[in-house]
Every structure is written in C-alpha cells, then in structure tokens.
Amino acid sequence: VLCMMAGSGLIIAANLHYTTTAERQRDIFLRNGIGPRVTAEIQSWLGAAMQVRDTIHWAVMKQIYTEEFNYGTIRQLVEPAFGQIEGLISVELAFSTSPHIVSVNAVENPSGAVENILLQSDAPSCFSIGSLGCLQRSEAFDSHSTAWYEIGSSLDESDTPLDSNEAPTLWAGPTIRPDASNQYLIPVYTMIWKSVFPAVVGEPFLVGRATIDVRALSSLLVDEALVDEGHSRVFLTTRQGTVVSARQPLASYVDVSGSDGTTELKSVWEVRG
Structure with missing residues (x-):
C-alpha cells in the first residue's frame, strides 16, 4: 500500500x-x-465545505446574526451553501444559552440534486417557521447532552483573534449513516465549530455542525x-x-x-x- x-x-x-x-x-x-x-x-x-462555517461565523462576528433563533437570518446565511457545496447534507446549530437546536437539511429530487432546504427547530418558536418547522423531540431532549455539542463547546477559541473569520474547528469521521431517504448507507464527515457572540454579556456561543456526504x-x-x-x-x-x-x-x-x-x-x- x-x-x-x-x-x-x-x-x-x-x-x-x-x-x-x-x-x-x-x-x-x-x-x-x-x-x-x-x-x-x-x-x-x-x-468549499468550510464556506458554510465561514459564512455563519462571519455573520456572528459582524453582529449580523445576533439572535439565536432568528430563522430568517439563518435561512439567508445557510440556504446558498446547499447549492454550492457538493455533498452538504445538513447544518445544525446549538447554543450555550438554550437546550434547543436549529436544523437545516437538504431536500433532494429523484436525481439526487438539491432542490430545496428544510429549516426546522425544536424551540417553542418553531411554529413561526411554517407547517413543517417543528422538530419532534422528547421533552427530555437537551442539545447540550449531544456528543457533537460537547465536542464543539470544548473547542478553544483563545488563540483566535476576536475579529478573525477563523472559527475553532474539528473534522470528525468518517462515519456511516443513512441517506435522506433512509434507503442507503453513505460515508460522511462532520465539521464542528464554535462561534462566540461578541460584545454580549456572558459570552454566549453557538456550536455548528455540518454533515457532508463524501461519496x-x-x-x-x-x-x-x-x-x-x-x-x-x-x-x-x-x-x-x-x-x-x-x-x-x-x-x-x-x-x-x-x-x-x-x-x-x-x-x-x-x-x-
């Protein structure tokens, strides 16, 4: 070899x-x-895969994205990435100030091309997204207990300048998971990063996870x-x-x-x- x-x-x-x-x-x-x-x-x-991280992190640093569950801003930031990044399956955001998450998933047509995205959350405000906007979670679900949030929250941003567009990042994988149709298994990598909201008391942060099909x-x-x-x-x-x-x-x-x-x-x- x-x-x-x-x-x-x-x-x-x-x-x-x-x-x-x-x-x-x-x-x-x-x-x-x-x-x-x-x-x-x-x-x-x-x-190219890092573009989705860079876009969200830049919006946080420039205080364009300041409210965790601002679904309109999240859609504007994330939606273009699904047409530009080959293999991008989903983007998930979790927050230090909330046990809830925001999830954005690719919706593919029969040929496998991304034709839309599905934005959802398990937060009480999910109804404002639309009829399909609410994730079904048990009442006991807490994003802070998920492995990817624990990994992301432990990333050290101290070596990164406050105005930098470089977020502390970890690539995890490869792993096997079902595809969107739950018919096939696919190999994926996940990119986990941490973005701290600047000039906010308590330094709240978000942890992002992008899942990418590497076929x-x-x-x-x-x-x-x-x-x-x-x-x-x-x-x-x-x-x-x-x-x-x-x-x-x-x-x-x-x-x-x-x-x-x-x-x-x-x-x-x-x-x-």
Missing part, C-alpha cells in the same frame, strides 16, 4: 504489487503525478494512466488507514458486524481489490 497526504488528515492509498520495472514506474507516477493532483482537488473541496470524492481517484483507470486500486483513507472513499461499491469497504448490524468503514488493508 502506498500512502500520500491529501489534506485534513486524508491520505491517498494505492494497492501496489512490484513485479516489473513498469510497476515501479507506476509507483513514481502515483507519488509525483496523481498525488499532487488529488491533494489539490481535495483541498479545494475542503475549502463524490471517489471521482477524484481516477487516472487513465492506471490499470482500469484506478478502479478498485486507489483509495482515500484517514491517517489510520480507514477507507473514506474508493471507486468501488460502498459494500466492499464497509464491515457489518454484531446482532445489531453495527457498521464501520474497513481499513485499506482489509479491502480486497
């Missing part, structure tokens, strides 16, 4: 079996040809110079070797185990080419 850094902890890996000089030359091509290209493309994708990254792992254009031969993995994306069926790099059907992504050395 050959590995190369591709950005944000992602690595390009390829199955290599040296038997001829030509295959050694293919190793060199992978390192010096495909590696830099895919690295640049993935970094571009990561930059589209498999289109980057193709090159005409490779055997079968790299299908079933080139993988995108984490530093630990967990497969994130590949040009082969998801079932080939997902492991289902236990009586409860627990799913997890395989390590690259467990995947059969």
Whole structure:
C-alpha cells in the first residue's frame, strides 16, 4: 500500500504489487503525478465545505446574526451553501444559552440534486417557521447532552483573534449513516465549530455542525494512466488507514458486524481489490 497526504488528515492509498520495472514506474507516477493532483482537488473541496462555517461565523462576528433563533437570518446565511457545496447534507446549530437546536437539511429530487432546504427547530418558536418547522423531540431532549455539542463547546477559541473569520474547528469521521431517504448507507464527515457572540454579556456561543456526504470524492481517484483507470486500486483513507472513499461499491469497504448490524468503514488493508 502506498500512502500520500491529501489534506485534513486524508491520505491517498494505492494497492501496489512490484513485479516489473513498469510497476515501479507506476509507483513514481502515483507519488509525483496523481498525488499532487488529488491533494489539490481535495483541498479545494475542503475549502468549499468550510464556506458554510465561514459564512455563519462571519455573520456572528459582524453582529449580523445576533439572535439565536432568528430563522430568517439563518435561512439567508445557510440556504446558498446547499447549492454550492457538493455533498452538504445538513447544518445544525446549538447554543450555550438554550437546550434547543436549529436544523437545516437538504431536500433532494429523484436525481439526487438539491432542490430545496428544510429549516426546522425544536424551540417553542418553531411554529413561526411554517407547517413543517417543528422538530419532534422528547421533552427530555437537551442539545447540550449531544456528543457533537460537547465536542464543539470544548473547542478553544483563545488563540483566535476576536475579529478573525477563523472559527475553532474539528473534522470528525468518517462515519456511516443513512441517506435522506433512509434507503442507503453513505460515508460522511462532520465539521464542528464554535462561534462566540461578541460584545454580549456572558459570552454566549453557538456550536455548528455540518454533515457532508463524501461519496463524490471517489471521482477524484481516477487516472487513465492506471490499470482500469484506478478502479478498485486507489483509495482515500484517514491517517489510520480507514477507507473514506474508493471507486468501488460502498459494500466492499464497509464491515457489518454484531446482532445489531453495527457498521464501520474497513481499513485499506482489509479491502480486497
């Protein structure tokens, strides 16, 4: 297995079996040809994915977004991102001053393209959003008890200048989850960040979570110079070797185990080419 850094902890890996000089030359091509290209493309994708975080954080810093459950402002900030960021599934916002959340989800047409968004909340004011605006939650639900809020609230913003558009951020994943139709499993990454409302007593903050479908990254792992254009031969993995994306069926790099059907992504050395 050959590995190369591709950005944000992602690595390009390829199955290599040296038997001829030509295959050694293919190793060199992978390192010096495909590696830099895919690295640049993935970094571009990561930059686009961060736009939704940057937009919300900028609005908080400039005091354009000042009221947690201002649904009109949230829609204006988030809605454009769903048409611009490939794979963006949902954006969720939780607040240090409230146990409630705001959730924005992509609504896809039969071809898989985003045609609308669904804005919802479990806050008492959710009825102002519209007939579908209220999330169904148990009375015991508290956003502060969710794992992603706990992670986000612990992020340290002390090293970030107050007027900076850089919010403390953590990428979590990859994990497997159902798609919007609950018919298929898909690999996703989540981006968690923290934005502190400036000039407000008590320094309230929001924690944001954007969930991104990473299946589209498999289109980057193709090159005409490779055997079968790299299908079933080139993988995108984490530093630990967990497969994130590949040009082969998801079932080939997902492991289902236990009586409860627990799913997890395989390590690259467990995947059969």
